[in-house]
Amino acid sequence: MLPRFWWSPLLCVGLLACNPQEQDKQPLPDPAVAQASDGDHMVSINVTDVPRPAPVAVPAKDRDWPEVALENDRVWISCDTDYAGENGDGAALETLERQAMETALAPCKERGLLRVRYAGKINPTFAALMARLAIVAESMGIDRRILDLDSSGGQVEAAIVAGDSIGESGWTIWVREGSICHSACVFVLAAGDNRLIAGKVGIHRMMRISSTATSRAELNKELHEVYDNVKDYLQRNGVAVGVADLMMTVPNRSVRLLSAEELKQFGLDGTNAVQDDLERIKQMRKCGDDFVRRKDAFLIAFDRDCKAEGADLDAVNTCGQALKQRFGFPDETCPDESPLSEIDTALLALPSSPVQAAATAQVPGPAAVH
Structure with a gap:
């Protein structure tokens, strides 16, 4: 069930978080905390705008396939794990139209391996992408699936919808060197069967955009219901709920980068x-x-x-x-x-x-x- 409230972490944690390559060239002075500088740190989304992904077990031919635009999100399809090789990230996926996705995944059928490079926001489009990829891959017998992820965050509810789809359809998640996984992206990371992390993973406090609170007490009461949904999601994915408590302590205009040891302690690295x-x-x-x-x-x-x-x-x-x-x-x-x-x-x-x-x-x- 989708939460009643809609809220979102920072859409982009500063200019460096928007561009992982620049992050490598200009290291932050504090390795634990990165300050945002753009001020564009939240969006308002209506609950009816979020598509519910189809159950993966239902054959694609028996489902509606409504039009979904990729907008500024970038997706590449590869049948290889070697992202540093000649083929790099693979071929760009320009549309989520069913026939186009089947054509893009067809070369991966023989080897039975799919790697999806995604660079963009965690949003309803991403949730639809992951559900559709699982349906097409399942129909082609492509059982080994890798999500090669680079995201500064987005909508937490969309991350949970996408995560539930990912958790039911067998994905390994990579955050490779030069990539980031911040804020709402962490909930996607939680859902992977296995996680390999060489990039930066960061968290911060979440804000409920539709809040009517006028005091700290009212805001705290609203957020408790939201965090109950988040903690339930983390528990069913084998992640320590303490990561949600830690999020509460980090202002939503900042990001707290998790160390390798913290990722292991929270259950966000390695096997789910x-x-x-x-x-x-x-x-x-x-x-x-x-x-x-x-x-x-x-x-x-x-x-x-x-x-x-x-x-x-x-x-x-x-x-x-x-x-x-x-x-x-x-x-x-x-x-x-x-x-x-x-x-x-x-x-x-x-x-x-x-x-x-x-x-x-x-x-x-x-x-x-x-």
Whole structure:
């Protein structure tokens, strides 16, 4: 159910947050807090303007496909994980019209891998995009899906609608180096089955645009109902509700950047805890106890050895791919359930790069897992 109230965090946290490349060139003086400078920090949205995304399980041919404009949002479609390579972000998606989306995803069908690069606001258009992508990918049997995200924030309610769609349709979420995920974007990040973060993640207080409050007490009463909805959303995605409490302490004209340690503590980095529990139950039945023990040991080693703060995603993926050999992955019996299976798919029929070959050569042989 959509919340009764509409409110939004900062649409853009200063000029640097609007342009991640400029953020890299001009580091902020305070690494924990970035001050906004543009003053355009909130919008008013009518609840009836927000589309409810279709359930992913319903075939696309049986659904209405109303026109939705992309406006200033940018979307690229790729069938590869190598964003630094020749194909980069992939081909631009110009429209959310059904036939155009089916044509854009068709090249990804053979490999079964889809990477979507999204740079823009978290808004109803984004929610519609994610729901439609899941429907088309499902119809084509594209099971491995990556959302390569760069957003300064937007509408929290749209983020929750999009997040629920993402959570039901199996997405890994990347925030790669040079990208940001601020304010409402954090709720999208929460919904991923797995999250790999090399960019900046930031939070701040949220403001209810339709507020009629004239005192702190009245505003606090209104926000409590809103935050109850937010906390319920975080809990069903395995994220600590403490992140919502921390948001309350940061003025909405600022952004508090979360450290790598805080991202782990809040459950915003790595494997989604709720999804992990669900997968463990399924994998115990399908793949056996030994598979689950090896996967647990790999994920611990991956967090410790590969996800160094400041490492770019290409280096993280290369390290993880090499590390998997120590733990017997990809598993012959359950290859699709093996960790980082979307990277296995991306490397099928591709020659090993010098970087991958060197990384593999440096990884020790199989080790006993207890």
